[in-house]
Amino acid sequence: MNLDSNQTGAADATGDKLPVVYILDDDEGMRLALSSLFRSIGLRVEMFETSQAFLAFPKHDAPSCLVLDVRLRGESGLSFQDQLARDGLRMPIVFMTGHGDIAMSVKAMKAGAVNFFAKPFREQDMLDAVADALARDSERLAAERSIATLRESYASLTPREREVMGFVVTGMLNKQIASAMNLSEITVKIHRGQVMKKMGARSVADLVRKAEALQVKPQPPAPNVTSGSARP
Template identity: 65%
Template sequence: MSSDVRSNAGSDAGCTMVYVVDDDESMREAVSMLLRSVGLGVETFGSAQEFLAYDMPDVPSCLILDVRLKGQSGLAVQEQIAASQLGLPIVFMTAHGDIAMTVKAMKAGAKDFLAKPFRDQDMLDAVAHALASDEERREASRSVADLRRCYESLTAREREVMAFVVAGLMNKQIAGEMGLSEITVKIHRGQAMRKMGARSLADFVLKAEALGIKPPRGMATPARNSRT
C-alpha cells in the first residue's frame, strides 16, 4: 500500500468498506472523517492506480470517485471496474460536472453524482444507498452460487428431466422424449426437486430459470398451464 493511502481497517464497522479516490488530499481527509464519524470503514487513495492495485476484502463496499483525476479520468476508472466485473457501486463527485458527464456516468451504472461542495447528509445518503445495493448484489450472487451447488448434485438424468420441465412438458411427454416410463420420470423429477430444495413445481422452474437452464435445443416450448 502506498504511503499516500490512509487506512481505517479494523474499524467498528469492519463488515463494510468505503473507498475514496481523489487527488485532492484535503478532500480525501474530509470525506474520510465524515464517513468514519458514522462508523464506516474507509480506505483513501490519491490515484486510480493505487486503488486498482489494492487487494479489497470480500465485504459490502462502494467507491467514492472524483471525476477528474491526474493522469486518468474517473469515467475511465469506471470502465475498468466494469470490465473487471467487480460490481462495485460508484458514487461520483466533481467540482466540474456537467449534464453530459453525469448522464454518461449514470448510464454506465453510477449510483449517484455529487457536485462539490456537497452537503454531508447527501454524501452519507449516497453511500448508504450504494452499500445497500452492493449487499443486495452479493446476496443474489450467493443465492445463485447455492443453487449451482445444488444443481451440480443432480444426476445426468435428473438434469435432463429438469430441462424438459423448464420446457413445460408433462411427465408423460417427458417419458416419451426420454424413452422412459412415466413413473421413472416422476421419480427423477421428485429427486431433482428435493436436491434443489424446491417447495413446489413452480419453485423448481424458477430455480432452473435462475440458473439459466434452457429447454432442450430445437424444442418448442409448450404452454405451461399443466405440468402433471
C-alpha cells in the first residue's frame, strides 16, 4: 500500500508539478529515512513496500524518479526494472542495495538506471543522484510535451495544407508547388501561410525541424515540375 499520506504544504501551493520521489523498499526504516532526507530539501515523496502497490498508485504528472531496492521481498528489483521498461514507464531509477555486486550494478546501469548505491551510502551522494534523475526526467517530460503540441498543430492542418507542407519541406518554391498540385500560385501561397501559422514555424528551416520531429514524410518532387498553367 501507499505509506505516505502526509503531503507537504509546498505540494498544495504549487500543484501537481512539484518533483516527486517514489521510494520502493520493503524495509520500513529505510523508507522513512529516505523520505525524511528528500523532504528536507522540499521534494514530494511517495513510499511503497511492494512493486504491486507502486504500480497501482496513480503517478503524478511531474518530474519523478524511483529509488528502488535491488532485493524486494519475493522479487528482484532488477526484474521489476525490466517490467517497467516493458510497460513504458520511463521515469529514471536510482538503485540501492545491501547485497549488491559489480554484475548487478552493471546490469542495472545498462538497463537505464541513473545510479547504483550500496548501503550504507552518503546522504549527499543520494541527494545528488536524485537531483540528476529529476533533471533528466524534467527534460524528458518537456520533450514529450513539445512533441504532443506539435502533433496537435499538425492535426489542425487541412489535408491540402498537409500536402503543401510536404512540398515546402523539400525546399520547393510556391511556383513549383503550384505546378505539382495543379493549383494557382496565390492559392499555394495562402496554404503555405496557414501551414507556417498553425505550425508556429518561424522559417522553412524551422518547419523542416518540426516535420522531422513528427516524422512527416516530405512529398516527392513531381517529375519535370514547371511553372506551367494551373487552376485555382
